[in-house]
Amino acid sequence: xxxxxxxxxxxxxxxxxxxxxxxxxxxxxxxxxxxxxxxxxxxxxxxxxxxxxxxxxxxxxxxxxxxxxxxxxxxxxxxxxxxxxxxxxxxxxxxxxxxxxxxxxxxxxxxxxxxxxxxxxxxxxxxxxxxxxxxxxxxxxxxxxxxxxxxxxxxxxxxxxxxxxxxxxxxxxxxxxxxxxxxxxxxxxxxxxxxxxxxxxxxxxxxxxxxxxxxxxx
Amino acid sequence: xxxxxxxxxxxxxxxxxxxxxxxxxxxxxxxxxxxxxxxxxxxxxxxxxxxxxxxxxxxxxxxxxxxxxxx
Amino acid sequence: xxxxxxxxxxxxxxxxxxxxxxxxxxxxxxxxxxxxxxxxxxxxxxxxxxxxxxxxxxxxxxxxxxxxxxxxxxxxxxxxxxxxxxxxxxxxxxxxxxxxxxxxxxxxxxxxxxxxxxxxxxxxxxxxxxxxxxxxxxxxxxxxxxxxxxxxxxxxxxxxxxxxxxxxxxxxxxxxxxxxxxxxxxxxxxxxxxxxxxxxxxxxxxxxxxxxxxxxxxxxxxxxxxxxxxxxxxxxxxxxxxxxxxxxxxxxxxxxxxxxxxxxxxxxxxxxxxxxxxxx
Numbered sequence: 295x296x297x298x299x300x301x302x303x304x305x306x307x308x309x310x311x312x313x314x315x316x317x318x319x320x321x322x323x324x325x326x327x328x329x330x331x332x333x334x335x336x337x338x339x340x341x342x343x344x345x346x347x348x349x350x351x352x353x354x355x356x357x358x359x360x361x362x363x364x365x366x367x368x369x370x371x372x373x374x375x376x377x378x379x380x381x382x383x384x385x386x387x388x389x390x391x392x393x394x395x396x397x398x399x400x401x402x403x404x405x406x407x408x409x410x411x412x413x414x415x416x417x418x419x420x421x422x423x424x425x426x427x428x429x430x431x432x433x434x435x436x437x438x439x440x441x442x443x444x445x446x447x448x449x450x451x452x453x454x455x456x457x458x459x460x461x462x463x464x465x466x467x468x469x470x471x472x473x474x475x476x477x478x479x480x481x482x483x484x485x486x487x488x489x490x491x492x493x494x495x496x497x498x499x500x501x502x503x504x505x506x507x508x509x510x511x512x
Numbered sequence: 513x514x515x516x517x518x519x520x521x522x523x524x525x526x527x528x529x530x531x532x533x534x535x536x537x538x539x540x541x542x543x544x545x546x547x548x549x550x551x552x553x554x555x556x557x558x559x560x561x562x563x564x565x566x567x568x569x570x571x572x573x574x575x576x577x578x579x580x581x582x583x
Numbered sequence: 584x585x586x587x588x589x590x591x592x593x594x595x596x597x598x599x600x601x602x603x604x605x606x607x608x609x610x611x612x613x614x615x616x617x618x619x620x621x622x623x624x625x626x627x628x629x630x631x632x633x634x635x636x637x638x639x640x641x642x643x644x645x646x647x648x649x650x651x652x653x654x655x656x657x658x659x660x661x662x663x664x665x666x667x668x669x670x671x672x673x674x675x676x677x678x679x680x681x682x683x684x685x686x687x688x689x690x691x692x693x694x695x696x697x698x699x700x701x702x703x704x705x706x707x708x709x710x711x712x713x714x715x716x717x718x719x720x721x722x723x724x725x726x727x728x729x730x731x732x733x734x735x736x737x738x739x740x741x742x743x744x745x746x747x748x749x750x751x752x753x754x755x756x757x758x759x760x761x762x763x764x765x766x767x768x769x770x771x772x773x774x775x776x777x778x779x780x781x782x783x784x785x786x787x788x789x790x791x792x793x794x795x796x797x798x799x800x801x802x803x804x805x806x807x808x809x810x811x812x813x814x815x816x817x818x819x820x821x822x823x824x825x826x827x828x829x830x831x832x833x834x835x836x837x838x839x840x841x842x843x844x845x846x847x848x849x850x851x852x853x854x855x856x857x858x859x860x861x862x863x
Contacts, residue, residue, distance in 0.1 A: 298666065298668055298724050299666050299668050299669065299724075300665055300666045300669070300725070317660075317665060317666060317669060318666055318668050318669050318672065321656065321669055321672065322672060325649075325653075325676060328645075328649060329679075332641055332642050332645055335641045336639045336640065336641030336642045336645070337639055337640070337641075338639055339637055339638050339639035339642075339643075339686070339687055339688060339689035340636075340637040340689050341637075341689045341691075341694070342637055342689050342690060342691060343691060344691060353637060353689070479701075480698065480701065480702050483682075483686075483694075483697070483698050483701060486689075488639050488642055488683070488686035488687045488689075489639055489641075489642050489687075491686060492642070492679065492682055492683050492686060495678075495679060495682055495701050496676075496679045499675050499676065499678065499679060502675075503668075503671070503672045503675060506668065506671075506711065506714075507668060510718065510724070
């Protein structure tokens, strides 16, 4: 099964690390790019909250300093996502995924709301724990096959990647923000600042989609 | 921006994206473009065409109605 | 591809209209005419439109473009017999679109709709299971290969019926008025759609029509195989009527129950695919 996401359209070589753009990875890359552009060009929305017990509502504003920090984190998250989408190297992929986890905490960490802070802290712990299986997977791949290149490992005649490595890779990505560990993330969406918060959920979905391809490819 | 310029801008978006889409499909049918290029053009042109067209025929050029303020 | 795109949008909206009509008849109401959803789309497109003062303007408008764009891409992939994984990706990214619709306006109703869409992340796992089940037999995820496989070995619906059921549940969780449609439930006004009015809503209707058409076509191509165009349309109609029966007879679950049920289904499906892997 070499053409999971279609035949690669072109390759981008960085030394021995090859990023490849198949219709699948290219589509995911472009989506990450589009939402990163939204982060850059759009102002955050002013979230309206209803005051309970009164016939009133109030709008939350994001201060400029907070906006700058969160926008920076969201852009970093977008870049990490784009990297994770197209890289053809298992270790690179795990690095980008853990970077996405860190950026996700960063995006909401500046919000002064204790529910959000709690959720970010809990999510941070899960993401931290998730990096252990993630990097173990990369380590197992390199020790058993002697290569980290997805293209090499997918070619016919390449040594087989053990099932445990694939399982650990999926577990690691799940820890970075898929169901069932997703629960910790739901509370983070209380935070105002739609373009930045969307980056949190977009990045998890994108890396989950990519890991599906990686696991089927290896 | 006046309502009239907004309206003509919406029309321009609709016309340009429609022309781009039709050209891409025609060139693909003639064999001058690969099918995925046609798809790539339409992914951008179709949403732009839909919103451009709708914003064009939604936009009013004259004075807005006086809102109903109650009896 | 333009003809297919326009046909898909209008036929998808017609199917959604038939969906409403069937539900209404089962519940002994007269129901709207079957072309109501097409009229809806046109009606919204003529309404006065602006961007709310509290909204994040670029995202508010951009997410409508993204919504139509991703399903146009999905249609292109299905028509050209590309990778099933891309259709799968678009389906999952529709969740982000719903989230974007909900959050970008700043309205609490929209926000809750968007958050509900994100917490029901378990609804995508059955799709992953059906994809994995198919890949075990066909050894490929390219739609044209899957169709070719079925010409030799018969419909996949008979080979892996539970994978077909998983995909059917995925269709069900995206149908309006169904047991899992908590994202647009009426206690949230219209959920994530609440603040997108006028032209933006008309754009969303275009996306919904296209989405219905693409998902039903994918189901039929992947589980039944290639067939004459007229049969494909009849097959879609049959699928929609069967979905309408489920939607009409099942009450909408509470958000908590919806997530629990979806998680249980996802668990069962994962167990099924692990058994398939061990057996094969």
